Amino acid sequence: MSDDLQPLSPEEGVDRFLRHHRPSVRDTSFRNAKHRLSVFLEWCDERDIENLNTLDGRELADFVDWRRADVAPITLQKQLSSVRQALRWWADIEAVDEGVAEKLHAPDLPDGAQSKDVFLDAQRAKTALEYFDRHHYGSRDHALIALLWRTGMRRSAAQSIDVDDLEPDDHAVRVEHRPETGTTLKNGDDGNRWVYLGPKWFAVLTAYRDNPDRPRVTDDHGRQPLFTTQQGTRPTGDTIYKWVVRALHPCTYGECPHDETPRSCDARGSDGHPAQCPSARSPHAIRRGAITHHLNQETTPEIVSERMDVSLEVLYEHYDARTEREKMEVRRENLP
Known part of the structure; x- marks a missing residue:
């Protein structure tokens, strides 16, 4: 010293x-x-x-x-x-x-951890959502994973949604920047938008809204958040991260691919660290997977850009995880 x-x-x-x-x-x-x-x-x-x-x-x-x-x-x-x-x-x-x-040295990251390779695969999303659809319909995890996968929105956007933001006539949800009452969007007022869910996915959110196990919360600003905690609050971004990571553990909806048991797994249990699961997927990984899936389903990049609140430049650089062959297949379907 x-x-x-x-x-x-x-x-x-x-x-x-x-x-x-x-x-x-x-x-x-x-x-x-x-x-x-x-x-x-x-x-x-x-x-x-x-x-x-x-x-x-x-x-x-x-x-x-x-x-x-x-x-x-x-x-x-x-x-x-x-x-x-x-x-x-x-x-x-x-x-x-x-x-x-x-x-202050950070440990080396696993291969691909900083790249577009870390995303929620469409088949894995389908498997998880089918499990929740059969066994935990309208639960918090079902609604949260369904919303993030269907819309690709950031966790800050999901956190900001109120009960009154659901639009039943349009099967849509309003996303708004409201810093004066405690919630913000990454791109401020430019991130304000209506996001179409469709009847199937909208029904999941309304089932969660009406679920008797969901705590009814009115915050200090008189708002009623859609997603709520057992402590009677709007969840923080870290809370949503933990919910998502645990809900998407493969052993939540199937067999563990890493030959672990709940007793031996460092990611499960009351003292576990969910992010330590090798198959852990964050809200950002869902967003990246949802954007990639939309593109593979031939949604134009311009529409994805508006829907997911991301510029085209950032979309191509950080979110488009399609293989070169997948990109060719989309182009082929749109050729005369």
Whole structure:
């Protein structure tokens, strides 16, 4: 530790960084950074770290080991990037040693984890939805997976939906940016839209809405969220992530492909970490799979762009997971 460092507690360091960071980023990016650094503060509290000056490579390696037990590798990469950014800024204000940020190493990702290869396959989505349709019709998991697969919307959009946003005459759902009453969309007001579900999928949502097991909730703004928790609240983005990952575990609707049992599996049970399942699929993976499926079903990219609230450039770069042969088949069907 350098003698030139000025003492700074983790809490004050995070507050200072967030104040510096706030004017230069979008609301969503700021909230993500705030959440990721709250996890870092939790670790500092557990380790009794009261001064950022003491951070070194070995302690940062311990932080990585501590966090990797709870999240998927791609999520860990993103969380560490925010901490690394804060470490560089703390070095500039003489709170940590210069270069300590470069000692925060993220584990290598499995092949394809950063690419379009990680998506929910259409056949797997069909199998899961058929299971829920037969055994848990109108349950929370059924409604959530059906909505995300049918529409490809982001979890923030699903989180924002109220009971009153269901439009029965059109078998559609309204998605609106409402920051003044607690919910936001990634693209702000530009993300406002009506999304067509069709009678079959709309019926699943209304069955969930009317399910006696669904907690009836009115939030602090007088709104009635569609998706609710047993604690009587609107779910957070992290809660929706956990619901989706667990609902899409293969053993939820079939046999485990990894030769595990509920007792031996690290992803199941009250102490399990759902994201550790090798077959785990996140809401973003459903979105990528839904976009790919729409394209394979010959929905034009322009319509997919509007429906899923994604630019054509981003769609092609990050979401179109079709093989070259699948792309050819779609083109062939549209040739004269």
